Ligand code: SF4
């Protein structure tokens with residue numbers, strides 16, 4: 154008897170359908186090979202909020218009995234493969250109402266695999282992925298995060314490529330033929346997608362990660378109240394009022410110390426303080442009260458509370474004043490305003506570099522203009538899958554052909 158367990162770590166809403174397709178695809182592929190499987194989701198506290206990390210799981214077993222045995226627990230405590238479909242999650246996973254930061258590889262078994270979609274090199278990713286006290290493998294599918302607005306999945310073959318890669322990683326459970334057959338039969342599948350799965354299988358590269366490699370930082374955690382310590386009645390106190398900044402000037406709002414922090418975001422705002430007209434709109438509109446009002450009347454987004462929603466960029470009336478930049482361009486959460494105040498020319502150089510190479514056009518929530526996804530897919534270099542511009546990707550349904 155044997156079984157195989159995997160988790161799919163994804164961004165709530167944007168990647169919900171992608172994660173579901175991957176897990177269902179695993180189960181359907183397993184059934185093609187006469188095995189048993191189940192797919193399910195976890196993190197029930199509003200996991201579908203924009204960008205909030207969430208998880209789906211899939212378990213495959215040789216027998217129905219063994220599958221049931223594995224289902225008789227809340228969620229897997231360890232997995233053979235961790236699938237991560239947004240490489241900014243390599244900084245760690247922090248779901249809503251979860252008390253701290255979980256390294257992306259935390260559930261991965263010793264010598265298991267972290268399979269990630271990324272255009273970054275393993276060395277760059279390992280600057281973020283926390284160290285693990287056991288070796289594991291890092292396998293990469295060259296692709297940017299498959300994002301699109303709300304419940305819409307961008308048809309870019311990511312699910313097929315992940316399934317093809319899994320057949321290589323777990324050949325004892327998922328054969329490539331079974332994976333391709335399952336893809337062709339799925340309502341979202343097609344011959345083209347099966348071809349992408351085969352290419353991903355052929356081209357997948359994996360490298361071992363030693364225990365000495367990775368981010369040495371200790372992941373943050375919050376104090377967990379015991380159930381007998383919880384107050385009766387209303388258990389979520391209001392956030393206290395903030396306090397003045399320096400010499401009674403400026404204002405720092407208090408923030409909920411328990412609620413989601415910076416790992417929920419895929420992008421962060423970079424602010425050109427010289428262009429700011431002090432209109433207060435970003436401060437007013439930020440859903441997470443991120444902005445500190447500085448003594449000189451500017452607005453400094455606090456990077457320990459920003460979830461990267463992009464509202465500040467959308468409301469800012471000053472051209473090129475706020476620019477959303479890919480999160481993987483940053484290694485800390487230091488104050489941009491402090492940096493600007495300390496050395497303005499150095500800040501301008503830093504900011505120019507971030508904005509030039511890492512603008513949101515590379516990674517986007519996809520709400521900037523109508524037709525954005527379609528344009529992005531056409532522009533995308535599909536490195537490893539079938540050339541997706543050769544046809545409308547996926548969609549077996551005849552009515553969906555264009
Ligand atoms: S992206 Fe802007 S509006 Fe959104 S949470 Fe961060 S600072 Fe606030």
Ligand code: SF4
Pocket residue numbers: 424428429430431432433434435436452465468469470471474475
């Ligand atoms: S919205 Fe833009 S211009 Fe207005 S205060 Fe914020 S950063 Fe400055």
